[in-house]
Structures are given as C-alpha cells and as structure tokens.
Amino acid sequence: MSSTLLEQGLELMLFGMGTVFVFLTLLIVVTGWMSSLAQRLEPPPAAPLARKRRGAPESQPSPAVVAAMTAAIHEYRKDSRH
Amino acid sequence: MSSTLLEQGLELMLFGMGTVFVFLTLLIVVTGWMSSLAQRLEPPPAAPLARKRRGAPESQPSPAVVAAMTAAIHEYRKDSRH
Amino acid sequence: MSSTLLEQGLELMLFGMGTVFVFLTLLIVVTGWMSSLAQRLEPPPAAPLARKRRGAPESQPSPAVVAAMTAAIHEYRKDSRH
C-alpha cells in the first residue's frame, strides 16, 4: 500500500536534502582536486579575472537547486511509471 | 438556405466596412482619452521625438487593414464551422 | 534478380564518376558562356575583388562533392522505392 501524502512529503525532504548535501560535498571535494591539478599544470594568472556578466536575462541556476530538483523529479518518476 | 455568392459578398462588404469604421472611431476616441490622461500624468517632452525606423523589412500593418481582415475571417468562420 | 553487392558498388562508381565529369564539364562550359555574356553587359572591375570569408564555421561544399553525392542517393532511391 502506498504511504500517506505526509509521509511521502517527509521522505522527499529527507531524501532531497540528503542528495543535496552528498552531491555538494562530493562536488567540493572533487573541485578541490581538480583545481590543485590544474594549478600544477598551469601557473595561475597574476590578477583575478573580473569578466562581468552583461545584462543577464535570467538568474543563474545553482547546482544546489538542480540537485534538489532532481531528487524531486526522481521521487515522482519512481511512482508514476508503471 | 444559404444566400447566393453575390449576396454573401455584399454582406461581407457592409459588415466589414461597418466594423472598420466602428472600430476606428472607438480607437480614435479612446486614444484621445488616453493621451489626455497620459499628458496629465507626465509633462510632454519639449521636442517631437524623431526616432527613425531602420531598414524595415516589411510594411507596417495598419489597424484598419487588420480590422477589415477580421471581418472577413469572422464571416468565413461562421459558415465553415459545423 | 538483383545484382551482387560488388556489382552494385562498381556500377555506382562508374555512374557516379560519369555524373561528376558530365556535370562539371557542362558547368564549366556554361559558366564560360555566362561570364563572357556578363562581361559584355558590364565592364569588368579594375582590380580583383578580395572579399575575405570571416571565420567560416564549415567547409565549403564543392559542386563536385554534391554531384557525386547525388549519384549515390539516386542509385539508392531507385532501389528502395517500391
């Protein structure tokens, strides 16, 4: 039997926040590795780059939002496909 | 019984020209109201704006043509939907 | 009965190269006529034009490749339509 709506909501929250933190932790760790590797391959530039976005028409999607979203879509698809 | 083709054409002409004149009269009246309202809200600029169209690829559709066209489409649709 | 694959390949080659040479010969001849006609209508410019392609994203398709290609498509279609 399927769980109640509230249970589903709670499950989604736990699953979603878990996904977000796991994913971001991994991303931070791997990005750190990549950066140190890249800096060994290439001497870092002297001054920070300051390229400006020009009149962006949209907000920037954050990996975190997308991670959360994925969890939501995933939960839903699991149930809806038969 | 449906009218003859000529009668339909005449009806379309009367209906269409009627639509055009009614619509444009209303548009002129309401535009007048709007303009006087807008001018009360905002002091009019000193010199007329003279922004030029740059290399337009098309003629400008006039509200009048579109009004006439509507009458034509309307007449036709009335008959064709069953 | 249909021919063997190798015979089809050989036929395609002969037909294709024939098409390419016939087409290009005709193109060269007719282009020559056209050029001499155009030069009679219009005095040729003093210096050669040297307009440069700017950052083309693609190779330029040559009429020869397209002629060859056509032969290939044509052969295939002849067989596949029933």
Next chain:
Amino acid sequence: MENLLRLWQDSGLANMAPGQAVMMGVCLLLLYLAINKGFEPLLLVPIGFGGILANIPAAGLAYSAVENAIWAANPDVLTALASSLGMGDWSLPKEILTAYTQAPAELHRAAIDTAVNAGYANGMLYNFYEVAIGSSVAPLVIFMGVGAMTDFGPLLANPKTLFLGAAAQFGIFATVLGAVGLTALGWMDFSIADAAAIGIIGGADGPTAIYVASLLAPDLLGAIAVAAYSYMALVPLIQPPIVRALTTEAERKIEMVQLRAVGKREKIFFPLLLLVLVALLLPDAAPLLGMFCFGNLMRECGVVDRLSDTAQNALINITTIFLGLSVGSKLSADKFLDLNTLGILLLGVVAFSIGTAAGVLMAKAMNRFSKQAINPLIGSAGVSAVPMAARVSNKMGLEANP
C-alpha cells in the same frame, strides 16, 4: 553510355513540363525585379528563389509525401493510397489527390502512412511551408518584429489620420465584390473565402495577406502573396496618376507638421489600449494584432531592449527567409498557372487603385469638417502604412511644394 542515357532519363530536363519552364521564367523575372528594380527584395528574392526550387522537375520539393507518391504514379502505390483513402482500386491519380486534400484527419494520416511506407517523403519546401505558414507562426513573428520597428508617435499626435486608413479599406471590399462578381459571371471560380483573401491584397500589407490567405484560401496563397508584394512595389507607378486626377495642386501643397510632442507614457499605453480594444471588439484579429502590439510594447517600454533588438533583427530575418521560401513553394506550375491567378493579379491592381482613390477622397472630405488641413497625399499613403506609398506621397508633395 547506358549510364549516361539513364542519367538523361532521370534528369530534370527530360522530365520538364512546359508549365515548369514558364514558372522558372516568371521566378527569374521576380528576381530581376527584386534585385535590379528594388521591388520589395527582402520578400521577393526568397519568394522568387523558392519558386524556382518548387518547379524543379522530378524533385518534388514543394509536394507532400502523398503528392510525391501520386506523381510517381507507381500502380501498386496508387492502389494502396486509394485503399487507405477508402476509394476503389482504379481511381485516377487526380481523384486520389482530391480525395487526399478533402479527407478527414484519420484518412489523411492513413494516406501519409501509406506514402511513407512506400519510401516517399515530404519535399523540403513543403516542410518549410507547414512549419512557417501552415502553423501561422511566420506571419505572427513578422508582425511582432514590425511592431518592434513601428513608431506610433505621429499617429498619436494626430489620431484622426486613422480614418484615412479606414477609407482605404474600401478597396478590400470592392475587390471582394469584384471576385464574387467574376465568379457570378462564370469567368472565375472563387468561393466567398477566396474572395475575402483576395480582397486583402487591397490592404497592401504583405504579412496580413499571407496570414489571411493561409487561413481562408491556401491554394491561392502564392498568387495572393506575389500580387500583394508586387503591388506594394508598384506603388510608384500606380498611385501618382490617381492622386493627380483627384486633387488640385493647392491641396497637394498643404503642409502638415507633427502637431505635438508625444510622451513615452502615451507610447507605452497605446499598444495596450489597442490590444484591449481588439480583444473586446475583434477577437479574431487577436493573434495578429496581439503579436504586433507585443512587439511595439517591447520597443516602447524601455526595459526589454535586448528582446526588442532580437525581434527586429535576428528573429525577423530568420522568419523572413523561411516565409519567403515557403510562399515560393506555392509557385509550382500546377498550383500557380491557371486562370484564377490572372484574375487575382487583375483584381489586385483594381483593389489598389480603389483604395488609393478612397483614401484621397476621404482626406478631402475630412478637410471640410476639420480645422487642421490634411494633405490628401497622406490619404493615398493611407492605403497602408507601406513605406513605399509614404515615400511616393512625400515625393509628390515635394513636387507640389518644393
């Protein structure tokens, strides 16, 4: 040698029908007029080129998969098509084509399935037509772009000039009467929907003519679009004699100035006002005028300039290319070369002339009742806001009042 013979037998030259050769000539003429004489080149170059493509023998670029299957005339495929359309085995190709055109959606789909299964495909131009015009999207996008290019300042300074355009629409309906008249006389064969679509030529407004024709008379779209754009380009020849006959030199010398400055706020309000009026009174015009007003609002509101720029440039240019090629697809010999096309071209020039005359007479009539004198030349321009008409009126004004 045998190969060369086969190449010849399958070549376009061996399959060329006389009508196709004639239409290639007509299209080359359109290209000549567009390139050398400056006749509305942005549309007539793609239309003319598309017309040549549509008349390439044995390529079927302007035909649907089913039409291509019918023209190929393979007996098995014809039998299969007839059966999928619920017809007898010995139906003629022409009959199958007619049945396909009039079939309800289910049989239509069945016929397409049959043709596709037999290895036939839609031609390139047919696909362009379906996407650009069949869906109506191209005229709508053109209208948005034109809206983004239009400055309603002069009109807002003197809204009464809208009436001149109204009078000019008389040309539209006179043409409708002409078309049904020719049919009543048995000289042509136009339905009332055809007549209405033909009438729009008198509005001298290309995209509107294409839009209406695509809804009411898709078979006549080629002739109507060619007539509309050609007469827009022929304004310098058609209008001056009519205007000279109906006006005095004194009238043509009337000087008009823009009456007042028009504020930003008015310009923002106007497209919304026009939209609401259309919504309330003429809902059938809502798609077309809605997109036009949307373009104009993007232009005037000042906060979405990057959208307005794209609507005026990349987007309208892309759309114009495919709109033109799609119209060209209707210039295939079997669709264009008949008596009706001749009738449409004739009715178009009549529509145009009547519209010009009505606009001029309306301006004269308004001068009787209005304090601000109106130069009747503006009335002739009022046949549409076509830039060419405005330029001709301006030139004649300069002749009269140097």
Next chain:
Amino acid sequence: MENLLRLWQDSGLANMAPGQAVMMGVCLLLLYLAINKGFEPLLLVPIGFGGILANIPAAGLAYSAVENAIWAANPDVLTALASSLGMGDWSLPKEILTAYTQAPAELHRAAIDTAVNAGYANGMLYNFYEVAIGSSVAPLVIFMGVGAMTDFGPLLANPKTLFLGAAAQFGIFATVLGAVGLTALGWMDFSIADAAAIGIIGGADGPTAIYVASLLAPDLLGAIAVAAYSYMALVPLIQPPIVRALTTEAERKIEMVQLRAVGKREKIFFPLLLLVLVALLLPDAAPLLGMFCFGNLMRECGVVDRLSDTAQNALINITTIFLGLSVGSKLSADKFLDLNTLGILLLGVVAFSIGTAAGVLMAKAMNRFSKQAINPLIGSAGVSAVPMAARVSNKMGLEANP
C-alpha cells in the same frame, strides 16, 4: 444595424467572463511591476502580455483545438467528441474535458481529429506552449545561454560557498511539507508531484521552476512561474528583515575577497567535472545541467566564441520571448483563478523566507568551523545565484561597512 448587433454579439466584451476581466487586471499589474518597478522585466513583460492574450474572450488563444471545440459547445461536436473518447452521448462539457486530459494517446488523437474535422484549431499561445515548454526545449536553451553567461571564477576560488546554497534548499523541502500539510488539512488539493513543483519556487530560479513544473505539475505552471519570478523580484523587500534579525552588525561587516586567481584551465575543467558528477550521481538532472555545462564550456573553451555569443544573445532572447508568452498562456482565468494559486503564492513566500534564513544560519555555522570568515549576507544571496539577491546582500553589506 443588424450587422452592428451581430458584431456586438460576437465581440469579446459581450462574451467576457468576470474571471477574464480579473485576470486582465492581474496581467496589467504584472506589466506595471515589470516596467515601472523593474521586476524581472525580461520574463514578466512577455508573461504579462501573454496572460492578457490568454484571457481574450472568444479567441481561445491558450486552448487546444479540443478545448476550443468544447467551449464552443456545439451539441453535434460535443457528441462526436464524447464518442471519440469512448463516452456516452450525454456527457457534460466538463466531463469531456476531463476525459480528454486523462485519455491515453490513441483516444487523445481521436479527439483531436474530431475537433479538427469540425473546423477547430489550436490557439496561438497553445502552440507556443507545446513547442517551447511542452517539449522542454525553452528552459533547456535558457540554461545553455545562462551557462554561457556564467563566470564560475569566484566559486572556484572558494568552493565551500556551495554549501550556503545547499542550506538554502531547505526552503524547497519545507515548502513541499507545507504543501502536503495544507492538503492533509483539506485546505488545498496538491499531489506529491504538485508539492515538489511548488517547492522549487524556494530555489528562486525561474527556468528551473518552469522546467520542473512542466514535468510534474503542468496545470500549476502559470502560478509557479509567476510566483518564482515575482519573488525573485521581491528579494529587496523579503530578505533584509530576515537577515537583520539573524545577524549582528559585526557579522554583516565581514569583508570577503576573492581568495585567488582562477586559471583558464580550471574554468574549462569545471563544467566537464560538474557534468560528469551529475551524470554519475543525478542522471535525472542531466538535461538541465548538461545544457548549462555545455553553455559554460562554450564560454570558457575559447575556440567557439561565435557559438557562445549566439547562445548568450540571439538564441536566449528568442527563447525568452516564446517562453514568456507560453507561461502567459497558463494565466487564463479558468486555470489560474482558484484557491490553489493563492496557496502557491503563499507557500512561495514562505519557501523564500525559510531559504534565506537557512542560508544565513549556514554561513554563521560555517564561520565556527572555517578559518576564512564568511559574511552571512552571502548566505542570504545563496538562496540562489539570483543577481537581485546578490545586489541586496551587497547593499546591506555597504550599509554595515561603508
């Protein structure tokens, strides 16, 4: 006279439902906020205008052919529709509509055939919606364009700031709980899929919200998109009080500098790294983040600048126009005006507030464990990378630390 009467009977004014008038007012309000108050105008101008178009009475611009046939309520057509959906002869229009919405693909197609055969067609906005959002292409292209505009330099210099964004996602799931809670209380009627889609408003990320809503809750898409973009625009009102309540002035004075220069190679590797991680861990996010990473790679790799420029300009602008109009199509009165919309707007503001608070608290928590002090204002910006949130945070930082 009779003609004028008929013109009146078929006019929009005579057919206007009260809900449509209300929605036109709502859409004019959106336009006012966008144009005069600068609320995310690039989306809210097209959305507001599309909403007006969607509510034009008797035009049916936002409806499919079948819906238009149902609203026209011709008894013969209704009977035919019911029969093609396998229903009894005396089905009510509402029942037919429900059956059509839930029908399997074959019956769905049969109903469309019936409507098309009876002369009805999809409305313009319905077609725009199907192409732009129904196919998901518009949000995907927006993401590619945004990727091509995004500089990941600051993030690469200090990757730990990603955790601030993570905390902010707490708002998303709190909102999900709120939505199912309201349903459990019987006040609203949201499924778990609806709740998940509503939660995304808390991410303050317009295109993601539209993408998820189009997959999980297309009926709520209008309200969700309006809420997402409105709250993105309302950041300057919503965030400051929350931030002030949760932080000391000393914390708001913390100065952050970009820690180090970031090389070209890192910037090229990062989108590929992000893509591979998403591919391995979150395959459902692959379309959206894939296009985003692709845009970013085009930007940073330096060898396809002409593609990157087009993705940032012509392509994203064209897509934004049609995305906005398509979202507007969901603002038709019958779809937007119900209690659920009110619930969504309320839940959205709660989501936003919780996300802001969680981001600030996360920053404070990280300051306990990290050597590099983080200004909690960055945490409030972390609710999303929305430029407005960043600007507000920046302004509050300047107030604290002039």
Next chain:
Amino acid sequence: MENLLRLWQDSGLANMAPGQAVMMGVCLLLLYLAINKGFEPLLLVPIGFGGILANIPAAGLAYSAVENAIWAANPDVLTALASSLGMGDWSLPKEILTAYTQAPAELHRAAIDTAVNAGYANGMLYNFYEVAIGSSVAPLVIFMGVGAMTDFGPLLANPKTLFLGAAAQFGIFATVLGAVGLTALGWMDFSIADAAAIGIIGGADGPTAIYVASLLAPDLLGAIAVAAYSYMALVPLIQPPIVRALTTEAERKIEMVQLRAVGKREKIFFPLLLLVLVALLLPDAAPLLGMFCFGNLMRECGVVDRLSDTAQNALINITTIFLGLSVGSKLSADKFLDLNTLGILLLGVVAFSIGTAAGVLMAKAMNRFSKQAINPLIGSAGVSAVPMAARVSNKMGLEANP
C-alpha cells in the same frame, strides 16, 4: 542511510556500462582535440559534449520513448509493446527494438503510444536529432549559411579548376568499393546504401556527409560525421606525404595568380546558373545545392544584406549548436562501439588519401593540356574546398617557393 543506498542504486555510476565509460573517454578525447589542437572546434565541441550526454547511464537522453521503455525492461510494458507491434508475448527486448525500427508507420505509432502511456518520453538529444537532422533542416540551413559566406570569384576567374574537384571525388567511389569489398569478404556488414554514405567521407565535406548519412545510413551517422570532421582536421598530417610523393619541387613552385577581375553581375548569375544546371541534371541534389545557391545569391545580390548577415551569423550558429549535439546523440555506446565504426574510420582515411592523390594527378594531367600551369597543390586542396586543405597546400607552396 537507506536513502543514500537508494540514491546509489539509481545513480549513474552504479548503472554505468563499460561501453559508456569508453565512449565518455572517446568524447573527452574529441573535446581535447577540438579545444587544444584546434580540430574543427565549431562542430567537434558540440559533438563531443553531446556524446558525453548520450552516454550518461540511466538518463536515456539519446533514446526515443520506445527505446527508453525497452531499456527499462518492465515486463508489463515489454508485453504491451510487443503486442502493439504485433509480436508474441515472450519477445526479447532486442527483438522488440528491431521490430520497432522496421515497423511500418502505423505500428510505429502504436508502439510510441504504448510507451508514452506507460510514462516514458523521448530523450532530449533524441528530440534534437529528430528536429535538426531527422527533418534534414540543419544541414540545409548550414548549406545556406556557407553559401552566404562563399566567394566564387576565384572559381569564376578560372572555372577549369572545377575539374580538380572532380578527380578528388574518385576517393568517394573508391571508398564505396572498399566498403562493399569488406562486406564481400565478410569482415564488415555494409549495404550499398551504407557504402555510399561512407564514401562521402572522402569528399571532406562535413554537412554533406551528415545529410547523406541521415538519408541513407542513419545508424552510421555518428561514425561518419566523426570521421568526416576528424579527417578534415587531420588534413595537415595526411596530405603532405602524399603530395610530396607525387610531385616534383618544381611543380610545387608553380605560382598561380587570379587570372582576371570578376564582376558583380557574374557573381549574381553564377548561383542561378548552378541552380538551373542542378535542377535540370541532378534533381536529387536540389535541396542541398538549392539552399547553398540561395545563400550565395543573398550574399551577392546586394539588396538583402540583412538576411545574408543573419544567415551567416545567428542562424548558422544556432543550427551548428543543435546539429553538433544531435550528431553527438549517435555516439551512444550501443550505436557507436562496433566493428563497423572501426571499418568506417579506416575507410575514411583511405578515401581521403585516394582523393588527395587523384586531385594531384589530375592537376599534373591538366598541365599537359592547358596553357595556364596549375600548381598540383591546388589539386590536393581540391579534395574539397575545406579551408584546412587550402591552408596546408598554401604552406607547402611557401616551403617550395618562399
């Protein structure tokens, strides 16, 4: 904990097939070649990135709804699919897939309905492929844009150089023979249509290769496109040894000048002339060469510069992005990783080498019969008008004749 386990079970990493990992490596290699070595980056960056997306496990981005339903392998759905394709209940997934691929249009549609009813959808890249390549529109638009970028002046000044290109086509047909030969030997399994599509690699013309492959051998499109663009990029390695072996230093020193100035009128006439000749002799080439000639006419006619600019910039860039991603969709492991791909890559390099040699020999032959000496390096460039080939020829010419 249980949740994390589930996250792991559904993750891409747990579902990764070895072939997918290999293909991700191949695609990263393509990106490396494009970005660091400058191998045709405008196509290879999108192709490589699309290839990565296509190989994301469990995301199914490159698959149709039916393929996604089959890979999901739910027994009920498989039974339903088999039944809608008229197969028995116990059909294997592979058999269902084959039946779906070969099904006539009606059964094809029934299978799609079944998959959609069961909740499966087309992947993003599959949709891109269908729209961009399945409809043929992307190669056609690329051709139009390339036409708008091409200056036929040098060719018009010396039309005989066209023959060099003709000789180079020998590579195409030699490759066809090679492909059928490998099949006759039982080493590969190519049909005559496959062989013809593979041969086009020898033409060194990316968009033509994609267009032909999409018509004749869609299954091989990925390998053919990758081979075509890679060899275009590998020209600097492949051509010089062949040219050096076949020519003397004296021949490579021959200096060529543009023989005469070419007028505007000739340049306008040429695309029309080319179109008419193609129309009359090679109607099957009409879509591709028609669009090319149209682009060139827009460029040269001088009255539609805004259309020509858009065709050369926004439009070709947008199309290139989606064309590249679509080609990438064919790089999924199950379609790319087989012996045929290896055969195609080998045959491609042979085609290229033979074409180069034939072009050089043709130039030498022409020098025997023609007054104007032709540098055989031009012949090697004649394998196609690929800019890279021209640059290599130029560099070798400079080495010989500094």
